[in-house]
Amino acid sequence: MTQPNAIDEEDYDYESLPPNFSLIQNMAAGAFAGIAEHCAMYPIDAVKTRMQIVNSNPSAVYHGVIQSTYRIASTEGIFSLWRGMSSVIAGAGPAHAVYFATYEAVKHLMGGNKVGEHHFLAAATSGACATIASDALMNPFDVIKQRMQIQNSAKMYRSMLDCAKYVYRNEGLGAFYVSYPTTLSMTVPFTALQFLAYESISTSMNPTKKYDPATHCLAGAVAGGFAAALTTPMDVIKTMLQTRGAAQDAEVRAVNGFVAGCKLLYRREGVKGFFKGLKPRVLTTMPSTAICWSAYEASKAYFIHQNSQS
Template sequence: MAQPTAEPVEDYDYEALPPNFSLLQNMAAGAFAGIAEHTAMYPIDAVKTRMQILNPTATPAYTGVMRSTYQIASSEGLFSLWRGMSSVIVGAGPAHAVYFATYEAVKHAMGGNQAGVHHPLAAASSGAAATIASDAFMNPFDVIKQRMQIQNSKKMYKSMVDCARYVYKNEGLGAFYVSYPTTLSMTVPFTALQFLAYESISTMMNPTKQYDPLTHCAAGAVAGGFAAGLTTPMDVIKTMLQTRGTSSDPQVRNVNGFMGGCRLLLQREGFRGFFKGVKPRIITTMPSTAICWSAYEFCKAYFIKLNSTSS
């Protein structure tokens, strides 16, 4: 009887995560993707924060991406655009490790890793579960980041640790999580939409689900931009809640939840106020998600191929 021939090393099953993609490797890929995503477009994210803050007395007003970038760089120095990035680097790695580990575990449990088959419910559900887990870890770091992005923050905080101490001392532990429900109201639908769009586009472009950098980059960019635009209103309220402790406006300082933020924003700026910063948010998110998915899928393919070669 003829002996079965061994499969060549190159024909590894990219989607067969267990047992060919360990939890530790998955978390390492996620951490690498998270840091790459958040640091690449950080200056535009800083501009978005300035544009979203509800402060009618701010001078100058931040009204456009290019104009605001120039205003910040010329008045506060070029490196002010990167102020607070250390908080993202410290938090994004572990948060995205948890994020992608949860995503892959839930997706696999729901049967979403079958090659050639599209599972929109598995994609959306795994994305939502991943977000709930990672945001619980990342929310305090996001608060620190936004506090350091605001105008004149250099006078208040010397570093990430100094900012954390200041917030805790003056506003208590709750200040780090007051925006968590609002963050989830934004990130759960954002992630569900993004993962649904990403899986749909990538499956359409690459039905065999083999590693393809162009597919992962393009699908990630389109999915991220689509989800970012639709969830901008929740992002505006999140920014209000995370920066309220720095406001001189008593109404802003007393906002303590999503509905209170919505009422104040509607009263002050009308419906248009809910889409403040939508352009820099999309401009930031599209390349960020493209980088994130590309970095994650690259690491995923590398580790799976490495495991196949060594087995």
């Protein structure tokens, strides 16, 4: 079987959409990319969640990636670093399928696929539209994931389904979406920045837009790290809102939105509180986005090549 890199010799435009790359194939590529991205760096994401949680009890505060990883593994078991990953697997596939399908469709409609040209507006707009659609689907799964990542969650929830039932029974359906506006305040600029940076870097490195694994990997890593660093404050508030139901702190449990979360965090920890978990967030995001873009572009190249053969 001919490998994807052989498509460099083909005459068709790699970046074009139909008829070379159908919607179903696009969604399959996106689903594969999403699962690969989240699973690869999940333990670091668990550490980031612990570091971002606002807690008045000093013994429950986590500091540093290595120190936190050792503390979780030694007190709760090494496999606790992977608790909640089933929720990511269940949600990431469909959410990323919608994500990349929306991205490609909007970019195509805005004329962003022309070889040798880079359209900043098309890249940013397609990224923003993609994240609005995918986050609506992913947000409940993300809430479950973060609830299962908190300290001693094994005593509260046996499984993803058990956690979902517990949250719904005790906090209602709204608990799964209370963080959605805050999530969008983070992911819309994050995705717009990431796609803008990715398209800029990849176009600069690869003007012909042919399939090039090294370009996709490097551009994805740099774009992801850049966007993650700039949107960390919103991620901290999102974590607060998604884990508030399990908090022992009465003030944290009473937080009902982005503004209230910002006020509480600033009063408790000042400006530096908004950048808790910055290092593990960037450390997680850079390889994750590199894996995501590499997996997506490889799948995309494979499908286009297969379609051209038939």
